[in-house]
Amino acid sequence: MTDALSTTEQQHLASLEHTIQAGLQTFRDTGAALAEIRDGRLYRATHATFDAYLERRWGFTRQHAGRLIQAAEVxxxxxxxxxxxxxxxxxxxxxxxxxxxxxxxxxxxxxxxxxxxxxxxxxxxxxxxxxxxxxxxxxxxxxxxxxxxxxxxxxxxxxxxxxxxxxxxxxxxxxxxxxxxxxxxxxxxxxxxxxxxxxxxxxxxxxxxxxxxxxxxxxxxxxxxxxxxxxxxxxxxxxxxxxxxxxxxxxxxxxxxxxxxxxxxxxxxxx
Structure with a gap:
């Protein structure tokens, strides 16, 4: 079951996805963007889980996204x-x-x-x-x-x-x-x-x-x-x-x- 985003959340999601879409220019920006999408559940309008969002939107596994997020935090x-x-x-x-x-x-x-x-x-x-x-x-x-x-x-x-x-x-x-x-x-x-x-x-x-x-x-x-x-x-x-x-x-x-x-x-x- 999906859950609609507010206009502000939609705009924020678009901005974060633009960071990722830019070709993974830096691991830090990408990892930070993924962390925000995960923590704010900004994937919820189109995907039931963060794992599903990663796989269908970006072709990422949970492990790969986790490595990017951990590296960005460090x-x-x-x-x-x-x-x-x-x-x-x-x-x-x-x-x-x-x-x-x-x-x-x-x-x-x-x-x-x-x-x-x-x-x-x-x-x-x-x-x-x-x-x-x-x-x-x-x-x-x-x-x-x-x-x-x-x-x-x-x-x-x-x-x-x-x-x-x-x-x-x-x-x-x-x-x-x-x-x-x-x-x-x-x-x-x-x-x-x-x-x-x-x-x-x-x-x-x-x-x-x-x-x-x-x-x-x-x-x-x-x-x-x-x-x-x-x-x-x-x-x-x-x-x-x-x-x-x-x-x-x-x-x-x-x-x-x-x-x-x-x-x-x-x-x-x-x-």
């Missing part, structure tokens, strides 16, 4: 901190989604602080996801603590009371400390893996996965994610992840077979 979350995924596939990678999760937890003022710091320090128009996560985590921790040490006087003061330059200095110091601690932990894991290899001989890549996982501290996991790619071979990516924060501590490059995905992680943790 891109929208990361926009305030200066990160724009180039493709829908990039927006759905684990590292980009992990960055989006922590940015989404920040207040708008905190997001602005992250963006200012990244713009001032990275020297890049597009910061990396690891840079975003590192700075966002520090800003989140500073806000939770309430006060920080003034870089000039050493006194504990509210972070918001500091001038902009001093705020940048505090964030930079904390980001550097966090990065140093992470490197130290990772070097410890590498050394343990080297000792394990010496004791057992040359290990296969599958043995390395289990040996390295056994050396990880509590709260970290080694995760291999296999992702379907429409019209192409699936890809795999191996990562070491902090369970509590979702932060990616080490990761290899995506590959079309498991061994290569794991071996790129091996090279990453070896530095």
């Amino acid at each position: 891109a929208q979350v990361l926009e305030p901190v200066g990160y724009t995924p180039d493709t829908e596939r990039e927006a759905r990678t684990p590292e980009v989604r992990a960055a989006a999760r922590i940015v989404a937890e920040l207040e708008p003022e905190q997001q602005q602080q992250v963006a200012k710091f990244l713009q001032a320090t990275t020297g890049s128009e597009k910061p990396s996801t690891s840079q975003i996560k590192a700075v966002a985590e520090v800003v989140q921790q500073i806000d939770a603590h309430g006060t920080v040490e003034h870089p000039d006087t050493g006194e504990q003061v509210p972070f918001t009371d500091l001038p902009e330059q001093a705020r940048m200095a505090v964030i930079r110091e904390n980001v550097s400390t966090s990065a140093h601690e992470r490197v130290q932990r990772q070097q410890g894991h590498i050394q343990a893996s080297v000792q394990q290899k010496a004791a057992t001989g040359q290990a296969s890549w599958t043995d390395w996965v289990m040996n390295h996982t056994g050396q990880l501290p509590e709260g970290q996991v080694l995760q291999i994610t296999c992702t379907p790619v429409p019209g192409s071979s699936p890809t795999a990516r191996a990562q070491v992840i902090d369970v509590a924060t979702g932060a990616v501590l080490a990761e290899g490059e995506s590959a079309t077979y498991l061994k290569k995905a794991v071996m790129t992680l091996v090279e990453e943790v070896k530095g």
